Amino acid sequence: xxxxxxxxxxxxxxxxxxxxxxxxxxxxxxxxxxxxxxxxxxxxxxxxxxxxxxxxxxxxxxxxxxxxxxxxxxxxxxxxxxxxxxxxxxxxxxxxxxxxxxxxxxxxxxxxxxxxxxxxxxxxxxxxxxxxxxxxxxxxxxxxxxxxxxxxxxxxxxxxxxxxxxxxxxxxxxxxxxxxxxxxxxxxxxxxxxxxxxxxxxxxxxxxxxxxxxxxxxxxxxxxxxxxxxxxxxxxxxxxxxxxxxxxxxxxxxxxxxxxxxxxxxxxxxxxxxxxxxxxxxxxxxxxxxxxxxxxxxxxxxxxxxxxxxxxxxxxxxxxxxxxxxxxxxxxxxxxxxxxxxxxxxxxxxxxxxxxxxxxxxxxxxxxxxxxxxxxxxxxxxxxxxxxxxxxxxxxxxxxxxxxxxxxxxxxxxxxxxxxxxxxxxxxxxxxxxxxxxxxxxxxxxxxxxxxxxxxxxxxxxxxxxxxxxxxxxxxxxxxxxxxxxxxxxxxxxxxxxxxxxxxxxxxxxxxxxxxxxxxxxxxxxxxxxxxxxxxxxxxxxxxxxxxxxxxxxxxxxxxxxxxxxxxxxxxxxxxxxxxxxxxxxxxxxxxxxxxxxxxxxxxxxxxxxxxxxxxxxxxxxxxxxxxxxxxxxxxxxxxxxxxxxxxxxxxxxxxxxxxxxxxxxxxxxx
Amino acid sequence: xxxxxxxxxxxxxxxxxxxxxxxxxxxxxxxxxxxxxxxxxxxxxxxxxxxxxxxxxxxxxxxxxxxxxxxxxxxxxxxxxxxxxxxxxxxxxxxxxxxxxxxxxxxxxxxxxxxxxxxxxxxxxxxx
Numbered sequence: 012x013x014x015x016x017x018x019x020x021x022x023x024x025x026x027x028x029x030x031x032x033x034x035x036x037x038x039x040x041x042x043x044x045x046x047x048x049x050x051x052x053x054x055x056x057x058x059x060x061x062x063x064x065x066x067x068x069x070x071x072x073x074x075x076x077x078x079x080x081x082x083x084x085x086x087x088x089x090x091x092x093x094x095x096x097x098x099x100x101x102x103x104x105x106x107x108x109x110x111x112x113x114x115x116x117x118x119x120x121x122x123x124x125x126x127x128x129x130x131x132x133x134x135x136x137x138x139x140x141x142x143x144x145x146x147x148x149x150x151x152x153x154x155x156x157x158x159x160x161x162x163x164x165x166x167x168x169x170x171x172x173x174x175x176x177x178x179x180x181x182x183x184x185x186x187x188x189x190x191x192x193x194x195x196x197x198x199x200x201x202x203x204x205x206x207x208x209x210x211x212x213x214x215x216x217x218x219x220x221x222x223x224x225x226x227x228x229x230x231x232x233x234x235x236x237x238x239x240x241x242x243x244x245x246x247x248x249x250x251x252x253x254x255x256x257x258x259x260x261x262x263x264x265x266x267x268x269x270x271x272x273x274x275x276x277x278x279x280x281x282x283x284x285x286x287x288x289x290x291x292x293x294x295x296x297x298x299x300x301x302x303x304x305x306x307x308x309x310x311x312x313x314x315x316x317x318x319x320x321x322x323x324x325x326x327x328x329x330x331x332x333x334x335x336x337x338x339x340x341x342x343x344x345x346x347x348x349x350x351x352x353x354x355x356x357x358x359x360x361x362x363x364x365x366x367x368x369x370x371x372x373x374x375x376x377x378x379x380x381x382x383x384x385x386x387x388x389x390x391x392x393x394x395x396x397x398x399x400x401x402x403x404x405x406x407x408x409x410x411x412x413x414x415x416x417x418x419x420x421x422x423x424x425x426x427x428x429x430x431x432x433x434x435x436x437x438x439x440x441x442x443x444x445x446x447x448x449x450x451x452x453x454x455x456x457x458x459x460x461x462x463x464x465x466x467x468x469x470x471x472x473x474x475x476x477x478x479x480x481x482x483x484x485x486x487x488x489x490x491x492x493x494x495x496x497x498x499x500x501x502x503x504x505x506x507x508x509x510x511x512x513x514x515x516x517x518x519x520x521x522x523x524x525x526x527x528x529x530x531x532x533x534x535x536x537x538x539x540x541x542x543x544x545x546x547x548x549x550x551x552x553x554x555x556x557x558x559x560x561x562x563x564x565x566x567x568x569x570x571x572x573x574x575x576x577x578x579x580x581x582x583x584x585x586x587x588x589x590x591x592x593x594x595x596x597x598x599x600x601x602x603x604x605x606x607x608x609x610x611x612x613x614x615x616x617x618x619x620x621x622x623x624x625x626x627x628x629x630x631x632x633x634x635x636x637x638x639x640x641x642x643x644x645x646x647x648x649x650x651x652x653x654x655x656x657x658x659x660x661x662x663x664x665x666x667x668x669x670x671x672x673x674x675x676x677x678x679x680x681x682x
Numbered sequence: 683x684x685x686x687x688x689x690x691x692x693x694x695x696x697x698x699x700x701x702x703x704x705x706x707x708x709x710x711x712x713x714x715x716x717x718x719x720x721x722x723x724x725x726x727x728x729x730x731x732x733x734x735x736x737x738x739x740x741x742x743x744x745x746x747x748x749x750x751x752x753x754x755x756x757x758x759x760x761x762x763x764x765x766x767x768x769x770x771x772x773x774x775x776x777x778x779x780x781x782x783x784x785x786x787x788x789x790x791x792x793x794x795x796x797x798x799x800x801x802x803x804x805x806x807x808x809x810x
Contacts, residue, residue, distance in 0.1 A: 205718065
């Protein structure tokens with residue numbers, strides 16, 4: 012029966028989980044890198060990342076994506092060593108791990124796009140295998156704590172975590188919680204209690220203990236949660252929402268003693284440190300909506316397994332199951348389509364989309380020897396995952412530009428009486444209805460208009476709009492030399508294209524010596540269709556797959572030209588005894604007719620009526636983002652909208668049947 | 683109906699395990715996404731089998747096993763450890779902590795069924 016267990020059915024779920032692990036991993040790694048730079052350990056983050064990678068490895072092995080298994084395994088080994096060393100990783104080690112995570116991300120992207128997954132880069136695997144953990148400093152003992160049976164169960168990394176927390180002036184506390192049926196049914200589960208503890212402090216360890224059965228512990232079980240937090244016992248008790256259980260302080264020291272640590276070396280402003288407000292916990296709630304749908308879907312998949320098994324069994328008993336098999340494979344396709352729809356229905360938080368930026372900014376700033384403070388204000392908006400996927404690279408592009416070209420070196424900034432640290436701020440807010448606005452702002456040198464004009468060979472632009480139009484010229488998108496004043500020319504046209512393809516717009520404001528702001532206005536959602544890309548008279552068109560019945564090679568013998576066909580362009584085509592109108596697409600778009608060999612026809616069905624459209628070539632079947640032509644002045648019957656096929660050249664998305672209506676009515680009006 | 687507790691922090695992995703074990707009849711599945719959840723469920727409801735991952739948040743599978751084997755009412759619960767750790771040391775450690783069976787991921791649905799059938803015993807005939 013388990014022959015029908017198909018790991019491929021779990022790919023969608025795998026992608027969802029992999030992305031969660033990668034998102035959380037990037038954030039954790041940033042903290043690890045921060046700690047490494049200050050010569051400190053990051054025990055919790057190292058352990059979480061280690062666990063994430065282990066989970067990813069196991070999942071990737073189940074769904075048989077070998078490159079991800081290899082990468083996750085190499086990273087896991089590195090992090091296991093770091094964990095054993097009390098959560099320490101060298102700065103170089105953290106950089107390598109970052110590289111490894113990006114490599115996994117790329118491959119998850121491959122899976123998502125349905126592309127073959129690239130092999131794991133051998134050279135990177137090799138370097139990961141020899142990463143040094145930074146274990147010079149042995150993990151200290153939490154000597155300042157009372158003897159406690161929970162404490163005796165801590166390992167090196169957990170002790171390090173505890174010690175760090177105490178050094179930072181936090182208190183070590185223990186909450187005892189006993190589960191019961193009643194509490195369970197009220198939703199007061201260990202998972203909920205754990206969540207509450209994590210909202211007030213940092214969880215170090217949970218230990219389950221057997222206790223004598225009593226009215227307060229009907230299950231004879233108590234969980235002891237050891238955690239670090241600030242504040243008085245009363246405050247914490249209140250913040251824990253009067254969690255049922257006993258709370259006590261474990262350390263002997265006075266709580267107000269040590270002031271919080273000052274972090275001098277940090278490149279980031281506190282906004283980044285506060286990012287956990289949008290962290291995993293919150294995201295999980297959102298993803299749960301999708302999860303629910305995916306869960307229903309997996310039930311459906313399971314039902315299909317059983318159905319297939321039954322059909323197989325019937326076949327073995329000699330029954331004729333051809334029709335059943337047809338239905339079953341149709342059902343399979345429907346399940347696939349449903350899964351795709353669910354994946355698309357997923358919205359993501361802007362905060363989630365941008366959570367990998369701090370790590371990127373940090374890396375770039377280091378590489379370019381610039382001091383950058385990142386002010387990230389992602390807001391609480393959500394947007395379509397499809398929009399996020401397309402938009403994020405554009406944001407990354409602008410961030411790179413800002414650090415590469417916009418922000419000056421510390422020396423240059425000092426010379427201009429500016430603070431050494433440049434500020435890069437990224438904010439997101441709701442704009443007009445159905446739109447989000449992203450502001451990417453730096454306080455760098457601004458764009459030198461005269462210089463851009465000189466390069467473009469035009470008079471100086473009179474305002475920023477004109478400057479933006481100049482910048483989008485492809486000629487300006489390559490930086491010729493190391494040119495400090497070329498400003499933001501690099502690849503702005505790409506950003507513009509991405510945003511415009513989404514149906515959004517870009518505006519620019521720049522002041523020389525003071526900085527540059529790009530504002531990207533993007534729609535919250537877009538429409539994506541599966542379409543067949545065809546060519547006719549050297550132009551490409553997209554026909555929505557949903558209306559296509561079949562693609563056939565045109566046999567001239569099956570083509571009939573009734574009287575008037577020459578003028579109307581409508582011939583007749585016979586397929587399996589059914590005759591249908593046949594129109595060449597090139598005729599519909601008023602293109603000249605050349606000779607074509609092996610002409611194809613796309614058979615389209617509407618209300619049970621069939622039409623055949625002759626095309627020169629069938630190029631591909633793919634998902635395209637449709638920009639609908641909403642402007643009534645340019646709306647044409649039969650033209651659904653425009654789509655970018657990934658190479659920057661737009662193609663028209665057409666409804667060929669409506670196009671026929673247009674030409675025939677025009678024809679009829681002719682005398 | 684026999685109650686099976688499937689413990690793994692990955693939802694997809696739990697789904698795959700359940701999908702494979704549907705090949706056995708008369709099983710009812712409960713999910714637990716962490717070692718803590720597993721212990722909580724075990725303390726509140728009787729189960730006939732636990733499929734347990736080793737690498738989990740808060741409390742790893744070994745700790746869950748150690749706790750389970752220290753409890754009178756859970757001492758004889760069949761526990762099938764299903765983990766991505768394939769090294770001999772991990773296997774030994776799990777067996778020592780009280781695992782009834784030890785299997786590595788990626789798993790073959792048929793072998794998972796076979797092991798589970800053996801552990802729950804009795805009337806399941808199509809276990810392979």
